[in-house]
Amino acid sequence: MAITFKNVDYFYNMGTPMATAGLKDISLTIPDNSYTAIIGHTGSGKSTLLQHLNALLKPSSGEVQIDSRVITAETNNKNLKSLRKKVGIVFQFAEHQLFEETVGKDIAFGPMNFGASQAEALEIAREMLTTVGLDEKYFDVSPFDLSGGQMRRVAIAGVLALKPDILVLDEPTAGLDPKSRQAMMDLFLELHEKRGLSIILVTHQMDDVADFAEHVFILEQGQLIKSGTPQEIFNDYQFMLDHGLGLPKATQFALQMRQQGFKVPTLPLKESELVDLITKQLTETEQ
Amino acid sequence: MDKLILGRFVPGDTWIHHMDPRSKILISFYFIAIIFLANNVASYALMIAFTLGVIFLSGVDQKFFFRGVRPLFFLILITVLFQLFLTRGGHVYWQFGPFALSQYGIISSVYVFLRFMMIILMSTLLTLTTAPLMIADGIEALLNPLKKLHLPIDQLALMISLALRFVPTLMDETMAIMNAQRARGVDFGDGGLMKRVKAMVPVLIPLFVNTFSRAGDLAIAMESRGYNGETERTRYRVLQWHRVDTGAIIVMIVLTAALIFARN
Numbered sequence: 213m214a215i216t217f218k219n220v221d222y223f224y225n226m227g228t229p230m231a232t233a234g235l236k237d238i239s240l241t242i243p244d245n246s247y248t249a250i251i252g253h254t255g256s257g258k259s260t261l262l263q264h265l266n267a268l269l270k271p272s273s274g275e276v277q278i279d280s281r282v283i284t285a286e287t288n289n290k291n292l293k294s295l296r297k298k299v300g301i302v303f304q305f306a307e308h309q310l311f312e313e314t315v316g317k318d319i320a321f322g323p324m325n326f327g328a329s330q331a332e333a334l335e336i337a338r339e340m341l342t343t344v345g346l347d348e349k350y351f352d353v354s355p356f357d358l359s360g361g362q363m364r365r366v367a368i369a370g371v372l373a374l375k376p377d378i379l380v381l382d383e384p385t386a387g388l389d390p391k392s393r394q395a396m397m398d399l400f401l402e403l404h405e406k407r408g409l410s411i412i413l414v415t416h417q418m419d420d421v422a423d424f425a426e427h428v429f430i431l432e433q434g435q436l437i438k439s440g441t442p443q444e445i446f447n448d449y450q451f452m453l454d455h456g457l458g459l460p461k462a463t464q465f466a467l468q469m470r471q472q473g474f475k476v477p478t479l480p481l482k483e484s485e486l487v488d489l490i491t492k493q494l495t496e497t498e499q
Numbered sequence: 500m501d502k503l504i505l506g507r508f509v510p511g512d513t514w515i516h517h518m519d520p521r522s523k524i525l526i527s528f529y530f531i532a533i534i535f536l537a538n539n540v541a542s543y544a545l546m547i548a549f550t551l552g553v554i555f556l557s558g559v560d561q562k563f564f565f566r567g568v569r570p571l572f573f574l575i576l577i578t579v580l581f582q583l584f585l586t587r588g589g590h591v592y593w594q595f596g597p598f599a600l601s602q603y604g605i606i607s608s609v610y611v612f613l614r615f616m617m618i619i620l621m622s623t624l625l626t627l628t629t630a631p632l633m634i635a636d637g638i639e640a641l642l643n644p645l646k647k648l649h650l651p652i653d654q655l656a657l658m659i660s661l662a663l664r665f666v667p668t669l670m671d672e673t674m675a676i677m678n679a680q681r682a683r684g685v686d687f688g689d690g691g692l693m694k695r696v697k698a699m700v701p702v703l704i705p706l707f708v709n710t711f712s713r714a715g716d717l718a719i720a721m722e723s724r725g726y727n728g729e730t731e732r733t734r735y736r737v738l739q740w741h742r743v744d745t746g747a748i749i750v751m752i753v754l755t756a757a758l759i760f761a762r763n
Contacts, residue, residue, distance in 0.1 A: 268678050301682040309679035311704035325684030
């Protein structure tokens with residue numbers, strides 16, 4: 213299932229003196245079964261773009277094609293529900309959406325909205341709870357008794373319970389400790405590789421972009437200013453630095469090596485690539 | 500959510516914007532009180548002219564005023580209909596059971612409608628031209644004499660400012676939670692009344708939980724910066740009475756005199 217944007221504009225407060233552009237002439241394609249990263253500063257239009265992915269917002273002009281459905285400004289608000297089952301969005305600080313008495317019921321909330329019976333929904337909930345790495349003993353606990361990281365997992369399970377084809381994650385690891393961060397990023401990779409979910413990740417962590425993404429879109433002030441594979445994007449490191457976006461740690465390290473006179477033929481993005489580079493340098497100097 | 504105009508301040512650079520919040524609040528209340536003195540065409544015309552005049556002076560786009568009226572549309576409509584069909588007197592044009600369309604009914608419903616509109620427009624004008632914090636400061640200053648009765652006016656004022664401060668935050672948060680629940684398949688605009696009310700539960704519970712936790716954090720943040728309700732506080736924005744405020748009071752006195760002259 214692919215998502216295509218064609219010349220999408222979006223204005224906030226349409227028809228008032230306070231109208232401001234959220235998105236300007238965005239055209240992009242997110243292919244089926246891909247791992248895409250969207251990066252950009254706060255206020256660059258990332259969240260606005262996300263809300264177009266399951267028609268929470270409709271373009272002011274242009275069109276968004278989700279699977280075979282075309283969404284334009286004229287699209288009726290009814291019958292958009294089926295899209296929301298296909299594209300699951302985990303919003304920023306997703307733990308703030310929990311409301312049910314028990315973790316199990318909260319995860320089952322989504323499937324029940326899409327017509328699953330209570331028994332079916334609870335069955336799915338139980339499965340998803342373990343998928344996100346929480347013990348089954350939490351099933352009947354109040355979500356408000358959990359830690360922040362655990363609540364985040366429950367919220368993600370609540371979206372996974374819809375069994376979406378595309379999982380959209382808006383800074384899913386913001387505010388988590390390093391260990392939970394790692395566990396969560398591993399979970400998304402597993403969902404992508406083993407279950408064939410497309411992942412769309414909004415992030416400020418360039419290391420995550422380098423480690424996981426297959427394709428990157430960069431937004432600035434509502435416009436798409438660059439796109440490409442992580443390698444293409446970070447090879448143009450001057451562009452990244454000029455736009456204040458930062459680089460992966462391995463790339464930063466390699467650039468400093470280059471400044472010190474070491475030979476860095478291709479810029480490493482991941483830690484493993486950096487290790488290879490350094491080992492190569494060491495063996496060469498020994499010879 | 501965008502429709503909620505309460506506390507939607509539109510910055511500007513007019514006499515009305517520069518007035519002291521104290522005089523603006525007093526005048527708004529005073530105007531609402533004297534509207535009830537109007538009782539004939541001339542006096543209503545005078546009040547309408549005044550209302551339109553100050554709206555024009557404020558330089559705020561009329562669209563904002565219409566938006567202020569819209570949420571109260573049904574309240575106005577029902578009140579006007581009651582007046583129209585339940586008031587009797589004068590010539591009766593039509594009658595059915597307890598309902599009648601009479602001469603007095605038509606006149607009084609028109610008056611009620613005008614009164615409603617003017618009250619809403621004037622209070623909208625107050626909130627459109629005065630920053631919420633200034634309103635809070637104004638209320639505090641006006642309530643200040645009650646301190647003599649050992650009422651906690653400072654704390655009350657702080658509560659009002661905090662509440663106003665968090666209105667936009669809460670609105671943003673409501674939108675975010677609604678989006679999250681929509682993404683989980685909730686249809687807010689769908690189904691009968693019961694279904695719509697039920698759809699709000701997944702929004703209200705997280706909203707309450709988050710609000711309480713935020714209030715707790717805020718209290719800690721304030722205490723760690725040494726907040727203490729007992730001590731006398733100095734202020735960053737000092738209210739100043741300008742000539743334009745005195746002028747406005749004089750205008751109100753003239754308006755009252757003219758009104759008393761015009762009414763019968």
